[in-house]
Amino acid sequence: xxxxxxALGLPIDASADGFAIDxxxxxxxxxxxxxxxxxxxFFIYSLIRFRQKRNPVADHDGVKSHFSSVLELxxxxxxxxxxxxxxxxxxxxxxxxxPESSEAVHVRMVAQQFAWNIHYPGPDGIFGASSLELIxxxxxPIGLDRSSPGAADDIVTIxxxxxxxxxxxxxDLSSKDVIHSVNLPEFRVKQDAVPGMVIPMHFExxxxxxxxxxxxxxxxxxxxxxxxxxFQIACAQLCGLGHYRMKGYLTVHDEAGFQDWxxxxxxxxxxxxxxxWDDDDW
Amino acid sequence: xxxxxxxxxxxSQDHKVIGIQYGLTALAFLFFGFCLxxxxxxxxxxxxxxxxxxGEFLWENGILLPEVYNSLGAMHGTIMIFLGVVPLAVGAFxxxxxxxxxxxxxxxxxxxxxxxxxxxxVGGVIMVASFFTPEGAARSGWTxxxxxxxxxxxxxxxxxxxxxxxxxxxxxxxxxxxxIVQLRAPGLTWMRLPFFxxxxxxxxxxxVLAFPPxxxxxxxxxxxxxxxxxxxxxxxxxVSGEIIxxxxxxxxxxxxxxxxxxxxxxxxVLILPAMGIVCEVIANNTRKPIWGYKSLVxxxxxxxxxxxxxxxxxxxxxxxxxxxxxFFQTTTMIISIPSVIIxxxxxxxxxxxxxxxxxxxxxxxxxxxxxxxxxxxxLPLGLAASDISLHDTYYVxxxxxxxxxxxxxxxxxxxxxxxxxxxxxxxxxxxxGKLHFWPSLIxxxxxxxxxxxxxxxxxSRRLWDGGAIYSHAADTLWLNEVMSVSAxxxxxxxxxxxxxxxxxxxxxxxxxxxxxxATTLEWVAPSPPIAHGNFESDIEVHRSAYEYxxxxxxxxxxxxxxxxxxxx
Numbered sequence: 001x002x003x004x005x006x007a008l009g010l011p012i013d014a015s016a017d018g019f020a021i022d023x024x025x026x027x028x029x030x031x032x033x034x035x036x037x038x039x040x041x042f043f044i045y046s047l048i049r050f051r052q053k054r055n056p057v058a059d060h061d062g063v064k065s066h067f068s069s070v071l072e073l074x075x076x077x078x079x080x081x082x083x084x085x086x087x088x089x090x091x092x093x094x095x096x097x098x099p100e101s102s103e104a105v106h107v108r109m110v111a112q113q114f115a116w117n118i119h120y121p122g123p124d125g126i127f128g129a130s131s132l133e134l135i136x137x138x139x140x141p142i143g144l145d146r147s148s149p150g151a152a153d154d155i156v157t158i159x160x161x162x163x164x165x166x167x168x169x170x171x172d173l174s175s176k177d178v179i180h181s182v183n184l185p186e187f188r189v190k191q192d193a194v195p196g197m198v199i200p201m202h203f204e205x206x207x208x209x210x211x212x213x214x215x216x217x218x219x220x221x222x223x224x225x226x227x228x229x230x231f232q233i234a235c236a237q238l239c240g241l242g243h244y245r246m247k248g249y250l251t252v253h254d255e256a257g258f259q260d261w262x263x264x265x266x267x268x269x270x271x272x273x274x275x276x277w278d279d280d281d282w
Numbered sequence: 283x284x285x286x287x288x289x290x291x292x293x294s295q296d297h298k299v300i301g302i303q304y305g306l307t308a309l310a311f312l313f314f315g316f317c318l319x320x321x322x323x324x325x326x327x328x329x330x331x332x333x334x335x336x337g338e339f340l341w342e343n344g345i346l347l348p349e350v351y352n353s354l355g356a357m358h359g360t361i362m363i364f365l366g367v368v369p370l371a372v373g374a375f376x377x378x379x380x381x382x383x384x385x386x387x388x389x390x391x392x393x394x395x396x397x398x399x400x401x402x403x404v405g406g407v408i409m410v411a412s413f414f415t416p417e418g419a420a421r422s423g424w425t426x427x428x429x430x431x432x433x434x435x436x437x438x439x440x441x442x443x444x445x446x447x448x449x450x451x452x453x454x455x456x457x458x459x460x461x462i463v464q465l466r467a468p469g470l471t472w473m474r475l476p477f478f479x480x481x482x483x484x485x486x487x488x489x490v491l492a493f494p495p496x497x498x499x500x501x502x503x504x505x506x507x508x509x510x511x512x513x514x515x516x517x518x519x520x521v522s523g524e525i526i527x528x529x530x531x532x533x534x535x536x537x538x539x540x541x542x543x544x545x546x547x548x549x550x551v552l553i554l555p556a557m558g559i560v561c562e563v564i565a566n567n568t569r570k571p572i573w574g575y576k577s578l579v580x581x582x583x584x585x586x587x588x589x590x591x592x593x594x595x596x597x598x599x600x601x602x603x604x605x606x607x608x609f610f611q612t613t614t615m616i617i618s619i620p621s622v623i624i625x626x627x628x629x630x631x632x633x634x635x636x637x638x639x640x641x642x643x644x645x646x647x648x649x650x651x652x653x654x655x656x657x658x659x660x661l662p663l664g665l666a667a668s669d670i671s672l673h674d675t676y677y678v679x680x681x682x683x684x685x686x687x688x689x690x691x692x693x694x695x696x697x698x699x700x701x702x703x704x705x706x707x708x709x710x711x712x713x714x715g716k717l718h719f720w721p722s723l724i725x726x727x728x729x730x731x732x733x734x735x736x737x738x739x740x741x742s743r744r745l746w747d748g749g750a751i752y753s754h755a756a757d758t759l760w761l762n763e764v765m766s767v768s769a770x771x772x773x774x775x776x777x778x779x780x781x782x783x784x785x786x787x788x789x790x791x792x793x794x795x796x797x798x799x800a801t802t803l804e805w806v807a808p809s810p811p812i813a814h815g816n817f818e819s820d821i822e823v824h825r826s827a828y829e830y831x832x833x834x835x836x837x838x839x840x841x842x843x844x845x846x847x848x849x850x
Contacts, residue, residue, distance in 0.1 A: 009739035009758050010671070025668045032658040039629055039654055046632035047647070050568070051639070058569040058831040058838065059634030068574075068626050075622055079615040082665060087611055090667035092604040113522065137523040177521040178430040179534060181599060181674060185740030185754045190670050192599045194534055195429055196516025199601035220756040227753055234752050236599075236674040236742045238423050240430060241348045244746040 002026035011185045016204035018188035024086040098200045104168035111180035111193040114242030118157045126150025155265045159248035164258035170202045181237035205252040295392035301378030308370035315361035318354045326748035327766035348746040352421035359424030364447045371555035376482045382804035385467030385821030390460040398453035405446030412439040428514035432506045441504045448497040455486035469823035476802045476827040481558030484586040492547035499540035542593035550589045556693030563646035568635025571828040574627040581620035588617040598666040607666045614664035641715030645696035656684030677737020688726040703797045707809040708790030714782035721775040728768030732761035
């Protein structure tokens with residue numbers, strides 16, 4: 001049903017939740033297409049049939065049937081079905097079914113001009129506190145207070161989001177400065193990061209980075225220099241001069257790979273001291 | 283004593299002169315706003331290469347920098363909407379033709395009318411002048427979302443300019459409302475009004491009720507910028523490593539609510555007068571009454587009411603909860619129904635007609651499928667779930683440009699070609715008109731159709747490099763060149779219109795009073811109508827607006843002024 005949208009440009013769906021979005025996207029586009037073709041056929045036929053040369057005297061009354069009311073009613077009913085059957089429930093599950101920390105891989109994401117800061121709670125599962133005074137754009141962009149409870153083992157990365165496949169992911173999103181918007185096209189995820197608010201978003205990857213790269217073979221994307229880094233995090237809301245280059249990477253590991261990555265990060269933290277943070281590829 | 287020049291042409295109080303002032307100014311701004319986009323499209327098609335012709339004079343190396351790109355984008359939107367389309371649709375056509383179509387001598391408040399134009403003019407000068415200040419023009423998008431807009435350079439002048447433009451719209455719209463309610467000619471009952479007048483009435487109500495919140499919001503943002511308040515700034519902001527000392531406690535989303543409370547009705551301000559023009563032109567050139575006149579009127583009024591309660595569908599991605607999004611999705615689906623009714627009525631009007639394909643008719647006909655595409659692509663954006671994939675992508679840009687560019691602007695062109703004889707006494711050249719129409723239609727689609735494809739791919743709007751940095755853009759990036767070339771060719775072909783416009787003013791075929799054999803009241807007046815008075819004698823109305831091809835009558839049109847006893 002959505003193959004034609006994918007042929008037009010819609011990216012592959014790499015998430016467990018995306019099919020619902022694709023389904024409504026497909027249905028709406030079918031409705032649009034049918035209406036447009038219907039109108040278009042009537043339009044073109046009328047333009048030819050009722051041109052002045054062929055029909056020198058106009059018919060004062062024109063269309064006498066009230067078929068158009070049926071059409072309008074049909075459109076209204078289909079829209080209501082889309083609304084009640086699809087759009088409203090999908091949205092409700094997006095915003096209401098936010099998993100608890102215990103049920104998901106829980107991270108914080110703090111957007112800023114022009115980077116994505118990602119904060120993992122570490123093995124203890126507790127996010128350390130942050131404070132404005134400790135913010136240092138060079139070494140501590142989120143102002144993490146390493147002396148606060150649960151903070152010692154926290155992992156902070158920039159533009160590097162690593163997650164396991166087939167597990168719920170919960171991201172508590174906020175911003176330090178202006179409004180940004182997380183756009184993960186392959187996961188059908190988009191969420192504004194609004195300063196002063198913490199907005200939870202959640203999704204589940206159904207495809208590892210490796211599997212994803214396999215699907216790109218032979219496409220224009222496959223030729224890009226940084227494509228081996230896989231999924232990308234784009235910014236969808238104008239956030240200043242560097243908006244266009246506010247790019248992060250999202251790596252989906254298998255379960256073992258994710259544990260290895262966490263262990264690696266913990267090792268770095270141990271080895272390089274308290275105020276260090278991971279900066280690969282920054 | 284004859285009026286001095288400055289009184290007759292500069293500070294005139296005649297609705298026709300003011301209408302023409304609005305029209306010429308707005309057309310100039312439309313072209314200027316389009317030029318900004320033609321520059322941006324160079325950077326999108328060929329990122330980081332010097333802009334030809336003008337680049338070397340303006341920027342180092344001739345390359346368009348991101349800050350300039352953002353300025354051009356913000357000002358393109360601002361100029362096209364607030365200085366181009368609305369002043370042309372309401373200020374020019376509304377001013378010139380509402381009094382004529384209701385058979386009166388002028389607007390209700392001529393001085394207010396003059397003030398409205400000059401307030402618009404000052405607003406426009408401020409907007410253009412902002413390009414030449416050291417800070418440059420505003421660069422936070424035409425939507426000006428804080429906190430970004432609270433910090434970015436250039437925004438202060440934008441806000442001051444907006445206050446003038448909003449004031450102008452408020453003065454103009456209250457004038458149109460009073461004129462239509464109070465000054466209709468005897469016999470011109472509500473259901474005898476041309477649909478164009480109805481659309482102007484609804485539009486004016488939208489302007490007068492929706493603009494004040496934005497004017498208030500603009501003043502609040504101005505305070506945030508110049509005196510350090512924090513209406514739109516939350517506590518604890520850190521920008522470029524600096525803690526922002528403003529007291530905080532404000533809400534960035536408050537601005538969005540106030541902004542869209544205007545900006546959604548504004549969409550209908552753009553589209554309703556266009557529908558009004560299209561209706562006049564189609565009725566006249568099918569030589570039959572418009573189909574379902576009453577349903578059109580009720581649909582337009584319903585559209586007006588509904589347009590006030592759909593605004594937050596622009597904000598689904600701000601973390602909106604289930605209840606609120608359910609409400610705004612439902613109202614958005616409901617508002618699509620009157621649009622479907624109006625569009626369907628126009629299509630059905632063609633059936634049984636005797637269609638004349640002159641230039642105004644071609645533009646009016648093209649409006650229908652183009653607005654159809656624009657309206658239909660609004661559906662997946664109006665449902666929050668499908669909006670996830672499309673929000674803030676080029677799909678949105680394609681959607682509203684189909685509504686406004688090949689939609690509204692085509693309708694405005696139809697209006698210019700249709701009413702030019704009334705304004706000047708001469709017809710525009712048909713051959714040049716067709717030479718303007720066909721390429722414009724092709725290039726418009728060349729610009730905007732590919733945007734849906736890029737949008738489906740997830741490419742965001744407002745990216746300096748057109749998305750080149752992101753891998754999801756790679757497969758559809760080549761379309762940028764197609765769109766840019768189309769845009770430049772569209773710009774080029776507009777010179778046919780400009781030449782035709784000025785040539786026909788002097789040398790066009792003489793038109794007479796009623797060159798299109800039309801029924802409505804403006805065609806009773808001389809062409810051009812008499813200064814300060816319009817008609818030679820008082821107007822009395824005896825029939826509905828579109829009595830074309832009534833069976834048994836000698837002519838295929840019966841003017842509204844014709845007494846009933848003359849039937850047959």
